[in-house]
Amino acid sequence: MSRLRIGIDVGGTNTDAVVVDEEGTVIASTKSATTPDPSDGIAKALSEVIAGVDKARISQAMLGTTHPANAIIQRKELERVGVLRLAAPSSLAIRPGAAWPKDLLTSVMGPTAIVGGGYEYDGTEIAPLEESAIREFAKACQGKVSAIAVSCAFAPANYEQEIRAGQILAEILGSDFPVSLSHQVGSIGLLERENATVLNASLFGVARRVVNGFQQALVGHGLNVDSFLTQNDGTLMTADEAIRLPILTVGSGPTNSMRGACALAKISDALVIDVGGTSADVGILVDGFPRESSAAIEVGGVRTNFRMPDLISIGLGGGTIVRPGNGSVSVGPDSVGYKVITESLIMGGNTLTLSDISTKGGRLSGFGDASKLSGVSDDVVKLALAWVDEQIQILCDRMKASRSAMPLIAVGGGSHLIPKSIPGVAEVIIPNHHSVANAFGAAIAEASGMVDRVYRYAEQGRDKCLDDARQLATEAAIRSGADPDKVRITSVIEVPMSYLPGQGCRVQVKAAGPLAN
């Protein structure tokens, strides 16, 4: 008997769950409304999805959740954080928290200090670690903050000082006092990495509650299994890691949806469109992972240097409002949203929506009462569908990197709107179980490892440097639980650095592989 995995995805609207086997076949799935306390929804989804499944076969459970992201966006449940930067005398011209939104600053930022420390680009110290100043800072934080965020200039290349600073903080505040070190959180770019580390530390409480809720639900259902959370890049971290690094989960929703869609369709390179009630998001998967955006990512109004899936959204969904005019129609961008189930004409409501158009045009069936559409003219349907088709084509074209045709996988409640053929798209696929693509994406997620550092090609040669980076990423993936026989390199990005001597190049390599059993 093959082992089974549970995938649960807590979205803004729905909590989905699936049980899948090792071949990726969906054994059971469920969809229910997200609850104010997400733990309730998780417990409910779990009990529904495992009813009728042999529990003894379940070996792993994966959770994708928007809870930490919402905590930041809504400024709820965030903890106060002391901010320690190891970089003086450099960096004094920009204090921690510069350019943060005021409300977030007041709710999160505790005492801050920039103390002597940090590294130069060549690995020498900017200054020796100013241990006495760290001790003073720790005392200033005592009783005032719930966690401390530590960042250090060039920590991605050398994190000894961050580790030492963590030890000093532990000596004074206790070994279980929560501390977040920047080299674990982000990549090159001190201010962005510091921001991310502070946000990370502010989420410790939220993360503990989510993870505890998840693990209690598992235990409560008699499931003694390994538990994981999905992170922004679509790979896994253990539940224990997630408590320390919750910020790495904030972008996991769209990633799970895209990876789930591709895996359900059993292809690794495709465009993916998720059509909901209000909007359509298009992304692209290359070798099974979403292409990432090159722009700086803001989380709750704070600039970070995370890599997030490159998505384009437009106001096109099942609830999008259609307004017939004289020989033309205007579509959206407003929508009745989730009220499409009461407001649209086919459901007895008074608003002409794209779901009505889709029904009359023959794309949607078995939803509502088509006879209520007698007042909608064929011309209106034709014009509205032409608009939809054009928008979808533009979206797909914008996402593609080359002119060659690619398959398009459509998921979500509004996927009926997608035409059967689109110029530039090889085929349109709406996979089975597409409505639980998010949870499926969580269930099939892999373990990963990453390296992001500056190499000097002149010293060792490019090939040797890249080999070293590949090796480090592979080892990191295996440490995270990847099967050593199946781990593979999933991306290599080289960014040559202008003016840096010795052909300096920033190299980012990711490796991933399925979990070892």
Added chain:
Amino acid sequence: MRELTLDDLDDMVLGATLLGTGGGGDPYIARLMVRQAMEDYGSVNIASPSELDPDGLVLTVAVIGAPTVISEKVPAGPEFTGVVNALASYLGKKPVAIMPIEVGGMNTLIPLAVAAEMGLPVIDADSMRRAFPQIEMTVFTLAGIPASPMSVADEKGNVMVFETTTNQVAERLARSAVMQLGLANGISCYPMTVRQIAEHGIQGSMTYCVELGRKLMAVQKGEEGAYDAFLKFAEAKKYFSGKIIDLDRRTTDGFAKGTVVIEHLTDPNRTMRIEIQNELLLAFEDGVPIITTPDLICILDHENAQPITTETLAYGQRVDVIGMPCAPEWHQPGMLELVGPKAFGYDIPYVPMGEVK
């Protein structure tokens, strides 16, 4: 004198990113620095040369190093005040104003932070009105004004003053010094009088940058007629709208070189190729050069009109390619030898903007 407000600052950042012509360093860090300096020391005034003593000394200040290093080893302050004070004491004269050497990229803003801290105005002029990668690539070099004496400093208090024989030597010495000083340093060069700047500098650069940014901001906000107004103000032209279909990067001799190929949005038979050396230097359509350095090539996001820097170019981006004529002060003998295509190793003629083919 005109006080620079925080609103102006946002416009200036956008203008500076555009004038960075793909390079010049991300002005984001410099903006944070200016904000903090204004919080701590008060606002900054922009002065035109006519408002200052013609014999007064003006000192430039800029960051020199590697943009990636600067993102990690963030500015401190003393490396900038340090270079200004060093030249002032070397010359035995106090400055009456600070000047940007390069209005384009992050060096547009660094002088504002220094001016705020030192309580001096910033003179409304510069020597490039775009970004260029080397110290000698200025209109001052064309006018025979030496970069020397020049000072370089770090945040720890290491300061040096150089006397150099040519501006090209100044570039080489400064570059060697910063490699020893952490690659995120302050530099001051081309010390000059207000009179010299009025005569040989590019006039009105700071106010031009703010206005350019304001016009582009209006485009980004989707204001009616804003694109045309922006192009008209910059005497610019939109040459191409397309999608990036190829991107090749390499590093040689300290330069981030590269080539980007863009396919036209509606006519797949048309392609544009752009050559990069830190900045966007040359644009060819179907092999024919149409925008050439020192005229400015700017790549804007097709959807939101945000200037895209060379580091963030990516496959599949939909972009507009804008050409803008360089500041008129550049057009004098010696320009092409100093900053034309051949100065960057390309054996093609300069194509003045407006004369396609």
